[in-house]
Amino acid sequence: MAYLQGEGAMTNINLIVKTHFNNVTKNGKSQFLDAMVDHRDPRGPGQTNLHLVSRRQEHNGKTSYNNGAGYSMDQFEKIKAAAGPNTEPVTNKDGEQIGEAFAVKASVMPAKDGLIINTNKRIDQSDFKMEPNTLDMQFESMKAAKKARQAEKTAEAEQAQTAQPEAFPAHAAEAQAAEPEPSIG
Known part of the structure; x- marks a missing residue:
């Protein structure tokens, strides 16, 4: 999230709001939407999961x-009306349109399972244009953030390991203690 x-x-x-045509409930009263922070929004970069x-x-x-x-x-x-023409089709592997993705600018609020678009507040068209590759770039952004976070964790682990004093091997200490001390005198 x-x-x-x-x-x-x-x-x-x-x-970015994505929906499939079959995401309507059986009674036709609700539609399921996958809303994500746009990776081009200042809050997008570095997010490993852009989904609300x-x-x-x-x-x-x-x-x-x-x-x-x-x-x-x-x-x-x-939400859809606010996007206006700022939409792109969602297609399956055969190139058939199965849904639609559109870009809006809105406020969100906490909900039971995450965040949702606050439809009681103003919703406008996004500052960014939907392009044919926008959804792909969303996933590339999340993948890059995950890779960067993993690299950061690896670097921190390596730094922590090198920051510790090197352990003196026990057998070397025993060998040194077993050698006679030079006598003075």
Whole structure:
């Protein structure tokens, strides 16, 4: 889940909102959306997880993550309308459109499983244009942040190891003690 800390961190965030056409509930009253902090927003770089919601799930021995949060159809329409033409199709591996991704600028608020878009506040078009590679760049940004964090941890571990005084091998100490001390006199 995205980490937003400090005064104003949850206001006026550039977001990428992704949905699949089949993310509508059976009764047609809600739509599930995967909202993410845009990697181009100042709060995006360094985030290992840009999703506002990220729930780990186990199914048939496999781990997956559910990044969707439910929004009423009115909320969904408000978010989508704010994006205007700033959208890109979401396609499957065969190139068929299965959903849509759009960019908005909105405030978020805490919810049960993470953060959600605050649809009671103003929602505008994003400062950034949706490009055909925007979603790919979202995932590349998270991958780069994870790699950088791992490199940082490795460097810290190496630094901690070299900062410790070198241990004097026990057998060398015994060998030195076994040698006779020179006599003076």
